[in-house]
Amino acid sequence: MSFCEEVKNELIAIRPQGCCKPSYAYGFMLFGRSFSLKKISIQTGNQNVANAYCEIIYNVYKIKPQIFCGGSVRPTYRAEIESDSDRLKILASVDFGVAENSIDRNFFIRDCCESAFVRGAFLACGNINDPQKEYRAEFNVKNGPLADELSCLLEEHGIKMRKAIRKTSVCLYTKESSAVEDLLTFIGAGKKTLDIIDTKIMKEVKNNINRARNCDSKNISKTVEASIRQRTAIEYLEKTDRLYSLPQELLTAALLRRDNPDATLKELCRVSAEPLTVSGLNHRLNKIILIYEKDKK
Ligand SMILES: [Zn+2]
Structure with a gap:
């Protein structure tokens, strides 16, 4: 299992509190592949992530997304809300006009709901590298305005991300080990944060010992x-x-x-x-x- 999968499995295992459920579902949907009247869907290589998406949407809206499996080399899972009326029901719960390129902050009742929201967003479009190889965490966001709003939200919690424009998405990323740690702690992957701290200390120790050997x-x-x-x-x-x-x-x-x-x-x-x-x-x-x-x- 990759480090990223381990992180995502740890995040999925967190049971959101009552106040956080809508914002967790919202983060998951908004940062998925599509979130509009035409289509509400995510695509992922991790079946657990697709299941978690379906579970929280059912929990909050009593709507069951369909899961489709595809991919020739590696399996991909697409979870989608098929019925027009179901999509309408979901979109009626957010500020309609800004649906796909803005964050509706009315979902945040308390601080915990913001963290649940970012957790959903990370599950939908986030990625993290194995710290043994490289410190890097990122969100691949489908449009610029949405990326900017997420970046602001994270900065309010002391997490600074950089922005890179790609062909079809905008990437928010950080290569700072401390920002990676802060992000994981913020979204609830505490165990993985300790792994990173540990790897970092071990790397330092090895360097120092090599120096000392000389x-x-x-x-x-x-x-x-x-x-x-x-x-x-x-x-x-x-x-x-x-x-x-x-x-x-x-x-x-x-x-x-x-x-x-x-x-x-x-x-x-x-x-x-x-x-x-x-x-x-x-x-x-x-x-x-x-x-x-x-x-x-
Ligand atoms: Zn909450």
Whole structure:
């Protein structure tokens, strides 16, 4: 399964709250292939996505879209609302005049509904690359005005996307790992965000170790490797918001290491505000690594 499929499966598994259901369905439909009186449909290579689309539309409107399967090389699924009167019923729930190129914000009752809306949009037209290879998340939007409105909405939540005009669509994308993380967190794929943070830290660690391997002295490299393991654990705890809930003695040790990344244990003891021994400090830092490793299992 691709990373993108895994992300989408995680998103589909989220059960939207009552207030969010209409905006989730709306995001899904608006960013699908068509959303007009003539046609309301999505096309996807992921059968789970097609099923989720049908499910939420049935849930909100009591209308059952039809699923068609095609594609010669890879299967594609098209879910479509066939009857004129059903499409009319759905479009009557949005601001008619702007149907296909604007976001009707009346759907957003609370903040959670905005996140559900973007989740639907991402399922309909989003893509994300495997962070092991490249940090990249994107939305392929069918027209420019709609892309601009989505871009504004995301920016209101601190997520900045870039825009690229393509032949038949407008692509909103980001290659910033932090924006990819923020986007996934915003739409509810928290587990995948942690995967990305982890991959990023591991990449950094590998680079640092390679750098350290080139050092002349074995001792220097040993110190650096130990420091990197400690910093990896501390950085992870910080990014997952757990650093400051560590017991005070561990927190002191963690902050000391974080703020003096290149120092030896001896040097850390020297700059510490409270008296510390090398073995005592080493013991505390090892405890932090244990917490990190236990969490990773
Ligand atoms: Zn809501």
